[in-house]
Amino acid sequence: MDIVRSILLFLLAALAEIGGAWLVWQGWREERGILWIAFGVLALGAYGFVATFQPDPHFGRILAAYGGVFVAGSLAWGMIVDGFRPDRWDVIGAGICLVGVAIIMYAPRADSMGA
Template identity: 70%
Template sequence: MVARTLALFIVAALCEIGGAWLVWQGVREHRGLLWVGAGVVALGLYGFAATLQTDGDFGRILAAYGGIFVAGSIAWGMVADGYRPDRFDVAGAAVCLAGMAIIMFAPRGG
């Protein structure tokens, strides 16, 4: 279950972050509507990826995914744009990932 959850979060992050990056490139970097359209499709696929999680609590899934989104956004910026995170970026991302782990994997009674 942990591997499936993390894999789906990674797929969701690639779709959401990648889609937002494509829209950014299409609009801000003047690459055109094809880039924007591809971004819109990827953002739509993100919505489907979240629904495949085994946990049925929408709020929990989206809250936990936020940690993946934060860390994934920093990683995407490093790979795609040459962004160099500082120690506070790294620490913040680590806190977000810890929060994701607590939300998704903490033992719950009843």
């Protein structure tokens, strides 16, 4: 159950961070205004809290693993929201990142300290 919870939290974090950054981008670069930027900042702030709910207690591990989720999530966001078409190297790179996430987060540990 912890793995399912962890994965759902990573997905929520990606939605908040990538969505927040996209809103700021839209507000500033696409000149949609301060309200878009404000909602983006709020979403980015929410992202900062999501990681604290991860079952693993190690900040460095959580953020390192989230980096891989962010890479894959950013490509997915671009496809869904902006019509971006990743090439095979984008897909391969994102896949490698997700394998890294799985190893960092869910590999069996020798003890509770992650040794």
